[in-house]
Amino acid sequence: MIGARARRLHGAAVAITIMVAVVNAVLAALGILSAGAAFGLWSAVEIPLAIVVGVITVLRIRSLRREGLEWNAILDEVIGKVAAHLIRFEIRGYRAIWLFVHRRYDGAGPGVMPVGYTRGTMGIPMAFLVACVIETAVVHVLVPWPAIRTALLVLSVWGLIQIFGILAGRITHPHLLTDTRLTIRAGHQVIVELDPREVGRAVARRRWEHTSQTVADNALYLPGPDGTCLDLVLTEPVVVRRPAFFDRTRSTASVSRLSLQVDDPEAVAAQFRAEQFKTGA
Known part of the structure; x- marks a missing residue:
């Protein structure tokens, strides 16, 4: 399983796995499937599919490593350049938050002068962040369905973390x-x-x-x-x-x-x- 055939097989397996998971979740949310039936379907279908996807992924990674590709290039090849970029973007955001919490600058050290460039530029982003916090609280109060409310809360918190990661990235990556x-x-x-x-x-x-x-x-x-x-x-x-x-x-x-x-x-x-x-x- 090398090259184009492996890429197509891997993509098909991932697509089927995601489609089954989405259909299972929608049927459970609409009440067509009970919680027990949804779990049974997940156990019977999703776990084997996930194992297949995992095995194909490992085989592709080993093949690409033998070809001499770096890990960034492997990530681009295995999941696609757009998805790989989004994953790296999110990881950089978490790292920026960690640096911000610990009051550190990326690349700073002895003999290095950090030159910040965020003073006077954070007003609008901070206002947007505050508005998102308020919106999250309002949605949590107004939406009456517990499952949808919980899902929206999780998505809202995740979005707030991403915004804060972008802001922290500018602060922690000076010239x-x-x-x-x-x-x-x-x-x-x-x-x-x-x-x-x-x-x-x-x-x-x-x-x-x-x-x-x-x-x-x-x-x-x-x-x-x-x-x-x-x-x-x-x-x-x-x-x-x-x-x-x-x-x-x-x-x-x-x-x-x-x-x-x-x-x-x-x-x-x-x-x-x-x-x-x-x-x-």
């Missing part, structure tokens, strides 16, 4: 500045990595013309609601990867300036001036 490396990020996505010596000038300057990420006038804008507040003028053009939800849809562009929203533009500009003074640039 990173060291003596030898500048890393510009948007959440977990790396936009560009370059040597700080490639920055000719760092100027704290407010630009209002763009409030969403874009490339214009040979510059990349990573703004907040009030635009950008720091210009990094480069000594030569660099290629950047623009942020997007799906990694495969991220486009590239060559730019000569990075216009960023950061928490403390004066401190970042002063750090660049100090480094340039030390190197005699």
Whole structure:
């Protein structure tokens, strides 16, 4: 079971397993099947199907590992690129929450200056988060059916965790500045990595013309609601990867300036001036 045949067989087994589970749940929710009958159907059909799917999955993973694929590529191949991306997105959210709770930054350490970019940008997302909490409480009170109410509560809590994971990801994945490396990020996505010596000038300057990420006038804008507040003028053009939800849809562009929203533009500009003074640039 290698290649296209294994892929089709695996997909068919997963689809049948999901379809049977959904039909079983719907029949039980509508009262057509009793709880005992639904459990019996689940035991008689779902468990064997799950075993078949598990065996095929293991065989495919072993085959792909023998071909030399990395685990990320295997995940893409086994469950599909979209599903794999969503799983990685959710795992990153949980990791970001863990970092946030422990007050840590991804990639931070000795000699690394984290450059935050969330100040003044979290008002609308936090308002949306609060609205979701209120909506969850209202739905839980108004929906009279216990099973549906419980399902909606579980989905609502899961959704709130995802939103909080996105917000935590921006806080815990700042830009990173060291003596030898500048890393510009948007959440977990790396936009560009370059040597700080490639920055000719760092100027704290407010630009209002763009409030969403874009490339214009040979510059990349990573703004907040009030635009950008720091210009990094480069000594030569660099290629950047623009942020997007799906990694495969991220486009590239060559730019000569990075216009960023950061928490403390004066401190970042002063750090660049100090480094340039030390190197005699």
